[in-house]
Structures are given as structure tokens and as C-alpha cells.
Amino acid sequence: MAKSPEGAFRADGASQHQWREGTATGPGTMPTTWTAQQVLALAPDEKSAKAGQGLAAPRHWVSLGCDDAAAWGECQGSGSRPYQTQIELGEPAFKCTCPSRKFPCKHALGLLLLVAGKSSAITQHEPPEWVAQWLSERVKRAEKKEQRREEQAERVPDEAARARRAADREAKVAAGLAELDRWLCDLVRTGLGAAQSKPYSFWEGMAARMVDAQAPGVGRQIQDLAGVVASGEGWQERLLARLARLYLLAQSYERLSRLPDEVQADVRSLIGWTQSQEEVLAQAGVRDEWVVLGSRMEDEPRVRVRRTWLWGRESGRAALLLDFAAGGQPLEPGPPPGMLLEAELVFFAGAYPLRALIKSRHADLRPAGTMPGYPSVAAALEAYGGALARVPWLERFPLALAAARPMQRDGKWFLADDQGDALAVAPSGADGWRLLAVSGGQAVAVFGEWDGTALAPLSVWQQGREDNPAWQV
Amino acid sequence: MALWQELVTTAILGSERQAAPLPITEGALGELLARLDASAPERAVLGAAAAVALYQTAGQRPRTGRAPAPEPCPLDEAPRCSAATGRHLGMMVNGERRDVLPEWLGALAAAGMRAREEHLPDLLDLGRTQADLREMILPVLGQRGHWLAAQNPDWGWVGGALDEGVWETGDRAARRWLLQALRRDDVDRGRELLASTWAEEASEDRAPLLRAFQSGLSMADEEFLEAALDDSRKEVREVAAELLARLPGSRLCRRMAERLDRLLSYTEGARKGVLAAALGRRGGLEVTLPEECDKALQRDGITRRPPTGWGEKAWWLAQMISALPPSTWPDAWQATPEDLIAAAGRNEWKAALLTGWTRATLLHADTRWAQALVVARLDRTTDADPTGLILLVPLEQREALVCQALENGGEQELGLALLQECRHPWGAALTRAALAGLQRHSSKMEWAWREAIRRLVLYMSPALIGEAEDVLAAVAAKSEGWGRATDDCTMLLRFRHDMLEEMAP
Numbered sequence: 001m002a003k004s005p006e007g008a009f010r011a012d013g014a015s016q017h018q019w020r021e022g023t024a025t026g027p028g029t030m031p032t033t034w035t036a037q038q039v040l041a042l043a044p045d046e047k048s049a050k051a052g053q054g055l056a057a058p059r060h061w062v063s064l065g066c067d068d069a070a071a072w073g074e075c076q077g078s079g080s081r082p083y084q085t086q087i088e089l090g091e092p093a094f095k096c097t098c099p100s101r102k103f104p105c106k107h108a109l110g111l112l113l114l115v116a117g118k119s120s121a122i123t124q125h126e127p128p129e130w131v132a133q134w135l136s137e138r139v140k141r142a143e144k145k146e147q148r149r150e151e152q153a154e155r156v157p158d159e160a161a162r163a164r165r166a167a168d169r170e171a172k173v174a175a176g177l178a179e180l181d182r183w184l185c186d187l188v189r190t191g192l193g194a195a196q197s198k199p200y201s202f203w204e205g206m207a208a209r210m211v212d213a214q215a216p217g218v219g220r221q222i223q224d225l226a227g228v229v230a231s232g233e234g235w236q237e238r239l240l241a242r243l244a245r246l247y248l249l250a251q252s253y254e255r256l257s258r259l260p261d262e263v264q265a266d267v268r269s270l271i272g273w274t275q276s277q278e279e280v281l282a283q284a285g286v287r288d289e290w291v292v293l294g295s296r297m298e299d300e301p302r303v304r305v306r307r308t309w310l311w312g313r314e315s316g317r318a319a320l321l322l323d324f325a326a327g328g329q330p331l332e333p334g335p336p337p338g339m340l341l342e343a344e345l346v347f348f349a350g351a352y353p354l355r356a357l358i359k360s361r362h363a364d365l366r367p368a369g370t371m372p373g374y375p376s377v378a379a380a381l382e383a384y385g386g387a388l389a390r391v392p393w394l395e396r397f398p399l400a401l402a403a404a405r406p407m408q409r410d411g412k413w414f415l416a417d418d419q420g421d422a423l424a425v426a427p428s429g430a431d432g433w434r435l436l437a438v439s440g441g442q443a444v445a446v447f448g449e450w451d452g453t454a455l456a457p458l459s460v461w462q463q464g465r466e467d468n469p470a471w472q473v
Numbered sequence: 474m475a476l477w478q479e480l481v482t483t484a485i486l487g488s489e490r491q492a493a494p495l496p497i498t499e500g501a502l503g504e505l506l507a508r509l510d511a512s513a514p515e516r517a518v519l520g521a522a523a524a525v526a527l528y529q530t531a532g533q534r535p536r537t538g539r540a541p542a543p544e545p546c547p548l549d550e551a552p553r554c555s556a557a558t559g560r561h562l563g564m565m566v567n568g569e570r571r572d573v574l575p576e577w578l579g580a581l582a583a584a585g586m587r588a589r590e591e592h593l594p595d596l597l598d599l600g601r602t603q604a605d606l607r608e609m610i611l612p613v614l615g616q617r618g619h620w621l622a623a624q625n626p627d628w629g630w631v632g633g634a635l636d637e638g639v640w641e642t643g644d645r646a647a648r649r650w651l652l653q654a655l656r657r658d659d660v661d662r663g664r665e666l667l668a669s670t671w672a673e674e675a676s677e678d679r680a681p682l683l684r685a686f687q688s689g690l691s692m693a694d695e696e697f698l699e700a701a702l703d704d705s706r707k708e709v710r711e712v713a714a715e716l717l718a719r720l721p722g723s724r725l726c727r728r729m730a731e732r733l734d735r736l737l738s739y740t741e742g743a744r745k746g747v748l749a750a751a752l753g754r755r756g757g758l759e760v761t762l763p764e765e766c767d768k769a770l771q772r773d774g775i776t777r778r779p780p781t782g783w784g785e786k787a788w789w790l791a792q793m794i795s796a797l798p799p800s801t802w803p804d805a806w807q808a809t810p811e812d813l814i815a816a817a818g819r820n821e822w823k824a825a826l827l828t829g830w831t832r833a834t835l836l837h838a839d840t841r842w843a844q845a846l847v848v849a850r851l852d853r854t855t856d857a858d859p860t861g862l863i864l865l866v867p868l869e870q871r872e873a874l875v876c877q878a879l880e881n882g883g884e885q886e887l888g889l890a891l892l893q894e895c896r897h898p899w900g901a902a903l904t905r906a907a908l909a910g911l912q913r914h915s916s917k918m919e920w921a922w923r924e925a926i927r928r929l930v931l932y933m934s935p936a937l938i939g940e941a942e943d944v945l946a947a948v949a950a951k952s953e954g955w956g957r958a959t960d961d962c963t964m965l966l967r968f969r970h971d972m973l974e975e976m977a978p
Contacts, residue, residue: 053964054960054964057946057960057963058946059946059949059950059956184515184519185513185515185516185519186515188484188487188488188515188518188519189487189488189489189514189515190487190489191484191485191486191487191488191489191490192484192485192487193485193486193487194487236481236484236485237477237481240480240481240484240522240526241522241526243484243519243522244519244520244522244523244526245523245526247519247520247522247523248523251520377535378535381533381534381535384531385531385532388527388530388531389531392523392527405542407542407543414536416542420537420538420539421535421536421537422535422536422537423535423536424536433593433594433621433625434591434594436543436621436624437590437591437593437594437617437621438590438591440545440546440590440617440620441542441543441544441545441546441620442545442546452530452533453530467556470590470591471590471591
């Protein structure tokens with residue numbers, strides 16, 4: 001039988017901060033009083049949320065209990081024995097004996113909803129044996145983990161083994177990229193016209209080989225190519241541009257030692273090396289008031305990613321926070337767009353550093369009020385050109401326009417500045433009308449991700465509104 | 474850019490088939506391209522493509538040209554609703570709990586607020602496809618909504634100005650919409666417009682268009698409608714007859730009144746009430762059945778063929794009675810509707826009389842008669858079906874009557890049927906009566922209640938949510954099959970409660 005899932009809200013060591021307005025830093029300080037909305041935000045998907053709501057009725061539960069630290073209950077499912085569900089409220093951490101792989105499962109959601117609603121059916125206040133045992137086990141495990149971490153920090157690293165592993169990987173990657181190089185040349189030699197009829201396995205197979213060669217970043221890019229081929233008119237141009245960029249990457253790796261350090265860092269991270277978060281956090285950071293411009297969540301096959309974009313008021317530079325959640329786990333809450341984050345950020349190495357980690361926070365979140373941005377489209381594009389010159393593979397550029405008007409031309413939407421220059425808005429249906437509705441024909445501040453051709457808006461800010469951003473995706 | 478195009482072409486065909494273009498160009502780009510690895514044609518293409526693609530992207534110029542920007546929208550006076558209320562709307566627009574949307578729209582309008590700007594496109598799209606929601610959406614659009622709608626032809630349904638050009642060029646639905654709008658705002662123009670093209674209208678269009686005359690109906694339409702009684706298409710004749718029946722001064726009504734005058738009479742009882750009952754001198758109706766259904770009668774909308782279970786002549790009588798406003802009879806005979814209904818109940822032709830009067834009540838929307846007929850049914854004086862009539866009874870009395878029906882244990886089916894007609898927010902008394910009815914329902918009525926409860930929950934008073942949840946829980950505990958239904962109902966009720974509470978000042 002599958003092991004019952006259990007987990008806690010600790011994605012990585014750095015993100016122990018809480019993003020409630022007005023609460024300061026501190027590990028594990030989740031809200032002491034829950035609202036239904038907060039509970040539902042934990043659900044891994046819509047279906048679970050609904051199922052959880054369905055179970056939030058006392059008639060499903062054989063027993064219910066709650067004290068300061070934990071909540072527990074026995075839910076009558078379709079089986080003969082009721083499922084035992086328990087929640088440690090502080091983290092929160094969930095455990096349930098049901099076979100579901102979802103996390104938190106619908107029983108946990110239902111139980112927490114009942115707690116949130118202060119249901120009168122919660123009669124027990126002393127944790128029974130099976131709850132007390134789990135809680136004490138957790139405490140023991142946390143202590144052990146802390147102990148192991150300390151030990152590991154003290155342990156002298158086995159340099160020889162590490163060097164061997166690193167050399168192995170370099171060799172594998174080199175071989176993989178050499179194969180990529182041949183594959184790219186083959187494609188161009190025989191012609192892209194044939195690419196449209198290639199089966200999905202053609203791309204998927206090559207992607208898998210890259211993953212095997214320990215170059216997962218390259219694998220992901222090749223996976224995307226299948227989508228480009230099917231993207232409609234102009235796919236050949238787009239495919240060629242992407243293939244050429246991959247070629248550039250492969251060539252760069254060949255000449256890696258001859259490249260400047262920052263570019264080496266970019267090449268490595270694109271291929272799939274990860275920089276150690278401990279090392280990044282050890283650096284000196286940039287302390288500033290960071291405006292949270294916007295964020296976007298995306299669901300990839302096995303992982304959920306959230307990109308949160310920041311802009312430093314003093315430093316005038318952008319930063320990107322990445323949060324991941326694997327396998328149906330919920331994402332930790334992040335700083336909401338519209339807020340001002342006073343913090344010290346440390347940046348990952350690169351020629352145009354964007355990705356950052358929060359090293360320390362210095363104040364509670366407070367509303368930012370206004371959004372900083374480029375004064376004109378021309379200025380924005382110039383900045384983009386500069387970024388591209390440093391990182392040719394840049395996929396998403398944070399583009400903030402301080403004053404733009406949404407408008408339509410030939411059925412396509414644009415954002416125009418007062419000089420008359422315009423940027424295309426990524427065609428995603430209603431977005432254009434929504435932008436127009438929010439702007440009311442006035443100039444508004446717009447932030448989005450620019451991919452070189454179109455802008456995908458993530459937030460719109462309006463002068464004088466207290467609840468900025470006026471709209472976010 | 475020419476070089477890029479050449480590279481693309483070469484790449485599509487394949488460098489083994491098409492010679493790679495010599496990347497000769499001026500300036501820094503040219504120098505860079507010259508230094509690229511050209512050891513193999515495919516490398517030359519890939520390398521050049523990488524450089525040129527970057528060159529184009531990094532150096533792109535923005536689109537320029539001043540397109541006419543829309544005039545900025547004037548500021549709204551009404552406040553926008555809260556973010557939480559907006560989230561409720563977001564859920565409903567996405568399809569969840571769509572049934573509650575009319576209530577949300579109504580409550581927002583009543584609170585004097587408008588929808589958030591980011592939801593306007595969704596509301597406008599909704600109004601385009603669902604005409605029945607339009608009236609409710611309009612009040613919450615605010616200035617911004619009207620301004621926005623003016624810029625998208627898809628949202629023309631909002632517009633104040635009516636484009637008569639649509640009459641010439643538009644499709645069936647658009648023309649009907651235009652006519653309906655005209656009948657609201659400029660009745661005469663509407664009639665003129667239809668009259669102008671009446672002769673040329675396609676036969677299947679005439680009846681739906683004529684039906685638009687329902688709104689703004691007045692004697693000024695009488696002549697047109699009288700002429701339509703001779704239309705070649707049966708449907709048109711039926712609509713015309715129905716509409717003329719609603720105009721008490723019309724020639725059709727006069728003709729009908731004349732005929733009925735000869736067929737019906739009423740003698741008042743000497744005494745009323747208990748005394749009369751005891752002494753046996755209550756009012757009585759004298760009924761003569763019509764002899765024949767001649768051409769004139771058929772022209773006035775009477776069908777010859779009776780439905781099953783009806784005799785021919787009784788059927789003709791019923792139809793004739795339904796053409797006249799029911800208020801005709803109390804006026805003519807100096808009696809109350811209650812007396813007449815009671816008299817009809819004692820007459821051998823009560824089916825014809827009561828059916829006729831019921832239809833007449835519905836057709837002419839006579840609230841007095843509606844109430845009288847419903848009360849008579851509940852008192853078992855008659856057995857006419859009151860479900861259509863209950864909607865004509867004013868709200869207060871309606872709720873009281875339905876409560877009465879529900880409390881009557883012997884009439885559970887009727888009680889539930891009437892309850893289902895009450896599609897408005899219920900008061901406390903009716904909510905309690907409904908809950909009591911639910912709790913007490915017999916096993917025979919179980920299926921009916923279970924089907925109905927999901928809709929009924931949309932109207933229950935959210936203030937009584939505690940009581941409702943208790944009753945639902947009790948019912949669920951009684952039998953297995955209820956579980957799912959009551960869960961959904963409880964959630965829906967809670968949603969309505971939260972939604973309305975959020976909007977409260």
C-alpha cells in the first residue's frame with residue numbers, strides 16, 4: 001500500500017518568511033485564525049478544493065478534535081475503516097491515511113475548513129494516541145534534521161569525490177552537446193520543411209537524451225520546440241531562431257573557458273547546472289525598497305512555478321523570485337503584487353542578473369502605491385536591447401511602462417505611449433479589452449513579460465488608486 | 474530583412490538542397506558574420522541565423538503611428554464593488570454557481586454600486602449571448618461599462634441609440650431586438666417600421682415580429698392587428714387574436730362581449746354569506762352553449778377542435794370567455810369575483826367557466842381574480858390549477874397563500890408546485906414554511922423534493938441560514954440518498970449568504 005503522504009511547508013531553507021501584511025519575519029508563523037479562503041488557497045487544484053468543501057460537513061466525520069497546536073478527525077470514506085486525518089496547525093503540516101496522492105488531500109482540506117468555520121461538531125480537545133504520537137515524531141524528526149544539518153556543515157567535504165563527480169558531469173554534458181550539435185546540423189541540412197511532419201517522439205526523444213546527459217535545461221528547450229512547430233503561421237522563422245539559439249549555446253559551451261565569468265554562469269545555468277543557494281546567500285546583497293510588480297504562476301508537467309518580479313526603487317534594477325512546488329504540493333505564499341518589500345536580495349551570478357533570493361527582510365510589507373517604469377516604449381526597448389546583448393538567450397524581460405494607453409489596430413492590441421510608439425500585447429483573448437476597461441482611456445502603468453515580440457501583461461496600475469495594482473493576471 | 478528571409482528559405486529547404494546565402498552585409502553585423510564558422514553550409518546558416526535573429530530582436534523599432542485613441546471615459550460616480558464581491562462574480566462568470574448571478578446583479582444594483590472594471594468585458598459578453606440577463610446587467614455597468622461597450626460592435630446590445638439601418642440589413646435576431654427596443658422607447662415608430670415592410674416580410678418572420686407588439690400594446694395598434702386577423706399564416710392570426718383580446722376597447726373584444734352577452738347571465742342571490750347558504754338563495758349562473766363555431770368566430774381566434782376530454786361547445790365557450798378581461802363580469806353583474814367563482818363551482822359547466830376565467834386572468838394579468846382563484850383552489854371550492862396564477866398575486870399575499878398551501882398536509886404536491894413558482898427572494902415566513910414542508914415530506918414526495926431543493930435554495934432567505942442548515946442536516950441524516958443534494962444546497966446557501974453580506978454597507 002502506498003505510503004501515506006505527509007509534508008510541511010518548507011520548500012527551501014530561505015523561504016521561511018511569511019507574507020501576511022503587517023507580520024514580521026519568522027519561521028512557521030502561519031495565521032492562528034484561518035479563513036475559508038486561506039484554506040482553499042492551499043488546495044493543489046480546483047477539484048480538490050471542491051472535494052474538500054464537500055467534506056466540510058460534520059456528517060462525514062466520525063470524530064473531530066482540535067487544540068492549540070493540531071486538529072484531527074476520522075472521516076468515513078468508502079472503505080470499512082474511517083481515514084485518520086491530522087493537521088499540525090503551526091506549519092501547517094498534514095497527514096492522512098487515505099490513498100490519495102494529492103497534497104493536502106480533500107480530507108485535510110475538509111477538516112481545516114471545519115476548524116476555520118469553528119464548527120460546533122469539533123468536540124474533542126485532547127489529542128488521541130495516534131495524533132500525539134505523530135506530533136512527537138515530528139518534533140523528534142525536526143530535531144534530528146537540525147542536528148544532521150549542523151553535522152553536515154561541520155563535516156569536511158570530500159574534495160576528491162566532489163571533483164570526480166563534477167568532471168563526470170562535464171564529460172557527459174560535453175558529449176550530449178556534441179550530439180546536439182550534430183542533430184541541429186542534420187535538421188538544417190535536410191531542411192526544416194520536413195520538421196512539421198516529424199512525430200512528437202522526435203523532439204521528446206532528443207529532449208530525453210539531453211536529460212540523460214545531465215543537461216536538463218537544454219532538454220526543456222528542445223521539448224518546447226514541438227510546440228513551436230505547431231504554432232501556426234511563421235513557425236519556420238520561429239523554429240530557425242530557436243534552433244540557432246541552441247546552436248549558439250552549444251558553441252558557447254565548447255568555448256566556455258574563453259568566455260567572461262558572468263557569461264559562463266549564464267551558459268551553465270541554461271544548460272542545467274544549479275547554483276547552490278547557500279553560496280548565493282553567503283554573498284553580500286543589495287538592500288533596497290523593492291516594488292513587487294507582478295507575478296505569474298505556471299503549471300509544468302511535474303512542477304508548479306511562480307515568477308515574482310521586483311523592482312528596486314533606489315537601485316533601479318529588476319529582480320526575479322522563483323518559487324517551485326513539486327508533485328501537487330501547494331506553493332508557499334509569496335509577496336503580493338502592489339506591495340513594497342524592504343529587503344536585502346542576493347543575486348545569482350550572470351551577465352544580466354535577474355534571479356535573486358531574499359537574504360533578509362527589514363520591515364513589514366506595505367503598499368507601494370505607484371509603479372516605477374520606463375518613461376517610453378523606446379527607452380524600454382533600448383533597455384531590452386542592452387539586456388539581450390548580455391544574455392542572448394533571455395526569454396522573458398521584465399518590462400514596465402510608466403504610462404501607456406491600450407488600443408486596438410486591425411484586431412490586435414497594443415500599448416502606446418504618448419510619443420505614438422506601441423508595443424504589441426500578447427494575443428490572449430480578453431486581455432486587451434480588460435486592459436482597456438481598467439484604463440478607461442487614460443494612461444496607466446503596465447508591467448509585463450516581454451519576449452521580444454509581444455508583451456504579456458501581469459499587472460496594471462492606476463494613479464490615485466489605493467488598491468494598486470488595479471488589475472493583475 | 475532580406476538576409477533573414479534568405480536564411481529562412483535556405484533552412485526550410487535544407488542547406489544540402491539550397492546553397493547557403495553568402496552573408497555579406499555592411500557594418501558591424503557584416504564583420505561579425507564574416508568571422509563565423511563556415512566550415513559547413515549548415516553551420517554557416519545556423520551561425521548567421523543566430524546573429525541575425527539577435528540583431529533584429531535587439532534592434533527592433535517600436536510600431537509607430539498615431540492611431541485614433543478613444544476619448545477617455547468620464548469618471549464614475551457610483552462606487553465600485555469590493556474585491557471580494559468581484560471574486561464572487563469571477564466565480565459565477567467562470568460557470569460556477571451561475572444560477573446565483575441574477576441575484577448578485579440585483580443586489581449590487583440595489584446597493585448602488587457598480588461592477589469592477591476588469592469584469593466588464595465578461596459581463597458585456599454575457600449580455601451578448603444571454604438576452605435575459607441584459608436588463609439586470611445594464612444598471613451595474615456604470616459609465617465605464619457604457620463607454621467600453623461603445624467601442625466593440627459585439628457589445629452593441631448596450632447602446633442607447635438604435636440603429637434603424639439594422640431593419641434593412643440585419644439578421645432575424647437583430648431585427649427582432651430592434652423592434653423590441655423600439656416598442657419600449659418609441660412605440661409609434663416601431664409600428665410604422667413593421668407596417669412599412671409587413672407585406673414583404675417572410676412568412677416565418679411575421680409572427681415573431683408581431684409578438685413584439687406585446688410591449689407597449691395600445692389601441693393605436695388595434696387597426697394593424699385587426700387587419701392581421703386575416704393573414705394567410707395561422708400563427709400570425711393567433712398572435713393577433715391574442716393581442717387584440719388584451720385591448721378591451723378593440724373590435725374583437727366588442728364582438729366577443731356581444732356574443733357572450735347572449736350566452737351567459739347571472740342572477741344575484743337575495744342574501745349573501747351564511748344566511749344565503751342556509752336559505753339556499755345564492756347567486757346562480759345561467760349558461761347557454763354556443764351553437765356553432767362560424768367563420769367569424771374562428772377569425773377572432775377560436776379553434777374548432779377541442780383537446781381530449783372536452784366537448785366541442787364547452788371548449789368554444791371557454792375560449793370565448795378567455796378573450797375578455799375577467800373584470801368585465803363583476804362590472805356587468807355587480808358581483809364579486811369570489812361570488813362568481815363560487816357560482817361557477819355549482820354550475821354544470823364549471824370546467825368551461827373556470828378554465829375560461831383562469832386563462833382570461835392570465836392573459837389580462839388581473840391580480841384580483843388571480844388571488845380569488847387561488848384562494849378558491851386552496852379552499853377546495855374549485856380544482857383549477859393555480860400554478861400559473863400565483864405569479865399574478867402580489868408578493869405579500871403570494872407568500873401567505875403558498876405558506877397556507879404548504880401547511881396543508883393533504884396538498885403536498887400543490888404546495889411544492891406553488892413553491893417552485895416563487896422565483897423571488899423569499900421572506901422569513903415562506904422560508905420557514907418551505908423548510909417545514911421539506912422536513913415533513915412524505916416518502917411519496919421524496920423524489921420531488923429532492924429534485925426541487927437545489928433550485929429552492931436559491932431563494933431562501935440567507936438570514937435564516939442557521940435554521941436551513943439544521944433542517945438540511947436533519948433531512949440528510951434521515952436517508953442516504955439525500956447526502957449529496959443537501960451538501961450542495963448548504964454550500965450554495967452559504968455562498969449566497971457570504972456574497973450578500975459582503976455587499977452590505
